[in-house]
Amino acid sequence: MSSPYQGALTCVTCQIVFETGDAHREHYKTDWHRYNLKRKIINLLPVDRPTFESRILNQQIKENEENxxxxxxxxxxxxxxxxxxxxxxxxxxxxxxxxxxxxxxxxxxxxxxxxxxxxxxxxxxxxxESDDEYEDVDDDEEWGEVVSENNPIVNNICLFCPQSSENLLQNIKHMSDTHSFFIPDIEYLVDMKGLLVYLGEKVCQGFMCLWCNDSGKNFHSIESAQAHMIDKGHTKMIHEGEALLEYSDFYDYSSSYPADTSVDDYRIVEDVNSQLILPSGTRIGKRSLMRYYRQNLNPNHDWEAMKETKLNKVINHYRHVGWTGTFPAAAARKARDLKVMRQVQTKMYMQLGVKANKFQKHFRQQVNF
The missing domain is CATH 3.30.1490 (Dna Ligase; domain 1)
Known part of the structure; x- marks a missing residue:
């Protein structure tokens, strides 16, 4: 008997399942997901959304009292x-x-x-506020509540040395030119800033080598971890085996799938939980979201296009220094391996849920109203 979640889109970090591809991608941009990523670095279990929201609310109340x-x-x-x-x-x-x-x-x-x-x-x-202010908030203040203050990427500092740069792109160029650090499979990367911030948390909080990962030596400071990576030539990111599942939240290999798969079917209906897309292309939104539809936002700002432009600049720099790209066969192999690992993990989650349900000795209504 196959799992009801067979082939479904899941978040490995937060341990939830999505019905649509858009909901799956939007989840990666939430503070809840980033908070669980930070907990994952220090080997803590993820928290559910109500628990996360209650912690945020308590923190806001505390800050409001102080200010x-x-x-x-x-x-x-x-x-x-x-x-x-x-x-x-x-x-x-x-x-x-x-x-x-x-x-x-x-x-x-x-x-x-x-x-x-x-x-x-x-x-x-x-x-x-002007559009430039929103752009700076997206770059500098978005991670303030969920990332450590000494995270090198947030402070535009190299992952392997104390070198400081003007911005993220200059920092990436420094790491590639000085330390030969290249982001693997960058063509399939969907969240470049999120991946680098996650790597920064592993270095500054977990004191981990990005190549040895959990299987390597334990360090007691960020300086000792950086010295190890430079001395051993480990200024690179491992992206194979179990590490594929660890970094799966930042990649999307759907473009490498065979043409006969149904992965692209998730893109037919966009945001099905908040909008209805008619055959003519007209979008009908929920009445409860009317306050957001009435906002007078700048239609000329395409944040996805801006992020794609920044990613293209990094790719062009990699090609300038001799990078030739990822072979399609290698990307397809990683996609297949990642799919198998996700299926096994989904099966384990289902077995764990069935086992937990057996602990309930009496009937309890599973609704809040």
Missing amino acids: SKSSIYCTICKKSYNSQKSFDSHTSSKQHKTLALQSDNEHKDIGVPAAKKIVKPVENKLVE
């Missing part, structure tokens, strides 16, 4: 921040640095933190 009396204001960008952490992330953004160079405040008060002052709490209101 209820004052906030930090940036005189250059004319924006206020409720915590020192968010303000520090803002000051390191490209938008703030550009405006700081154009501002006269730096010339008037040299040596004085003119970008910071205490202001009274203001009422909640809608504020129109």
